[in-house]
Amino acid sequence: YGTSKVNEQGHLEIGGQDTVKLAEKYGTPLYIYDVNLIRERARGFKQTFDRLGVPSQVAYASKAFSSIAMIQLVEEEGLSLDVVSAGELFTALAAGFPPERIHFHGNNKSIEELEMAIEEQIGCIVVDNEQELLTLSRLCQQKNKVMPILLRVTPGVEAHTHDYIVTGQEDSKFGFHLENGQAEKAMLFAGKSDGINLLGLHCHIGSQIFETTGFLLAAEKLMNKLKEWNDQFSFQAKVLNLGGGFGIRYTAEDTPLPASNYVEEIVVTVKKLAEQFGLALPEIWIEPGRSLVGDAGTTIYRVGSTKDIPNVRKYVAVDGGMSDNIRPALYSAKYDAVLANRVHDRTEEKVSIAGKCCESGDMLIWDLPLPKTTSDDLLAVFCTGAYGYAMANNYNRIQRPAVVFVEDGQDRLVIKRESLQDLIKLDLPLREAAMKK
Numbered sequence: 001y002g003t004s005k006v007n008e009q010g011h012l013e014i015g016g017q018d019t020v021k022l023a024e025k026y027g028t029p030l031y032i033y034d035v036n037l038i039r040e041r042a043r044g045f046k047q048t049f050d051r052l053g054v055p056s057q058v059a060y061a062s063k064a065f066s067s068i069a070m071i072q073l074v075e076e077e078g079l080s081l082d083v084v085s086a087g088e089l090f091t092a093l094a095a096g097f098p099p100e101r102i103h104f105h106g107n108n109k110s111i112e113e114l115e116m117a118i119e120e121q122i123g124c125i126v127v128d129n130e131q132e133l134l135t136l137s138r139l140c141q142q143k144n145k146v147m148p149i150l151l152r153v154t155p156g157v158e159a160h161t162h163d164y165i166v167t168g169q170e171d172s173k174f175g176f177h178l179e180n181g182q183a184e185k186a187m188l189f190a191g192k193s194d195g196i197n198l199l200g201l202h203c204h205i206g207s208q209i210f211e212t213t214g215f216l217l218a219a220e221k222l223m224n225k226l227k228e229w230n231d232q233f234s235f236q237a238k239v240l241n242l243g244g245g246f247g248i249r250y251t252a253e254d255t256p257l258p259a260s261n262y263v264e265e266i267v268v269t270v271k272k273l274a275e276q277f278g279l280a281l282p283e284i285w286i287e288p289g290r291s292l293v294g295d296a297g298t299t300i301y302r303v304g305s306t307k308d309i310p311n312v313r314k315y316v317a318v319d320g321g322m323s324d325n326i327r328p329a330l331y332s333a334k335y336d337a338v339l340a341n342r343v344h345d346r347t348e349e350k351v352s353i354a355g356k357c358c359e360s361g362d363m364l365i366w367d368l369p370l371p372k373t374t375s376d377d378l379l380a381v382f383c384t385g386a387y388g389y390a391m392a393n394n395y396n397r398i399q400r401p402a403v404v405f406v407e408d409g410q411d412r413l414v415i416k417r418e419s420l421q422d423l424i425k426l427d428l429p430l431r432e433a434a435m436k437k
């Protein structure tokens with residue numbers, strides 16, 4: 001997975017670093033990110049657009065994994081950034097990310113969030129609904145500012161993916177309905193508002209998508225709408241944003257296309273339709289999250305207790321679980337793993353990897369072939385870079401893990417492990433005695 005290798009001692013190596021040594025140095029569970037791989041993925045997207053000669057923006061969907069170091073890496077690679085909350089925006093600004101390359105998403109942005117975006121003069125707000133549009137317009141006029149926006153629409157395209165994360169279909173909490181006049185009304189309102197500069201349309205049809213069909217169908221629906229608006233209202237879109245959702249390979253069962261395929265097919269389709277409709281080619285924006293960071297992340301756990309139920313199952317427990325990776329419990333997500341300290345050991349048995357939370361559903365991997373484990377072993381779970389740390393939580397008051405970036409044989413701690421003190425830092429006691437040691 002990713003660019004991981006096995007060194008002479010049979011240890012898993014990532015970014016030129018022995019993961020066993022990293023686990024000793026930083027403790028477990030530990031998130032390790034291969035920085036070169038993130039750079040490679042970022043450049044892959046940009047180069048594909050450049051090769052096809054299309055003006056574009058590749059905005060990293062920071063919900064997949066946001067931290068100051070991560071945002072700075074995104075900045076270095078010249079990408080734009082998608083944020084969805086005051087927290088993600090604050091992180092981006094704290095990292096020194098240029099506001100003009102930030103896009104703000106969300107179906108229920110608060111007044112405070114909108115004001116923050118306006119005051120920081122971010123690049124674009126992706127407006128989700130009528131109420132938001134009216135509020136934003138009013139706020140911009142009050143502050144004498146003009147905010148560039150996109151309208152998020154639901155194109156009625158349903159991508160083949162897990163039910164929980166399908167967002168492109170019409171019955172969705174996100175976006176303006178494309179066909180019942182809602183989107184058109186918003187476009188006409190935006191045209192009249194002094195505070196707003198409508199750049200174009202946005203859609204996001206889902207996540208972990210393996211086929212291009214959904215993207216192409218969505219692109220076609222949006223281009224048809226732009227043609228209609230151009231004919232009827234002389235509206236000219238500068239931007240067409242097709243969201244994120246490009247799938248990655250978590251296990252051997254997954255068969256995603258290389259990211260460049262998605263981009264290339266999208267560009268070809270949009271170009272063809274623009275020519276056919278006599279429209280100026282809009283800039284094409286995308287918002288990959290998972291495909292930029294997913295396979296660059298690996299989690300290292302220490303193996304702990306085991307429970308063998310003869311002829312039924314052997315449970316091997318690790319020192320993390322749904323508190324650092326909730327995806328198996330929430331989406332039945334599948335992962336692959338090896339023992340980081342003896343990758344090539346072939347004395348296999350089938351085990352199921354359990355987390356340490358007080359919940360039967362806290363299982364990380366079912367039926368994984370592994371060598372017989374002892375409590376000296378380290379388990380490396382691959383492809384945890386997206387929506388892993390980002391969805392980590394303190395269930396059972398378990399501390400969130402540390403995050404380390406590795407690149408060219410160098411390691412750098414980018415998120416500290418939470419301490420026990422961190423866990424109680426927001427608590428207020430009922431009485432003084434409660435805080436005594």
Ligand code: LLP
Pocket residue numbers: 061064082105165204206207208243244245246287288289290291327331386387
């Ligand atoms: N743009 C928008 C508007 C989105 O809602 C999302 C993801 C993205 C871009 C990035 O999608 P990606 O390229 O990462 O697929 N927690 C779930 C995934 C939720 C995705 C939410 N939206 C998971 O762990 O699978």
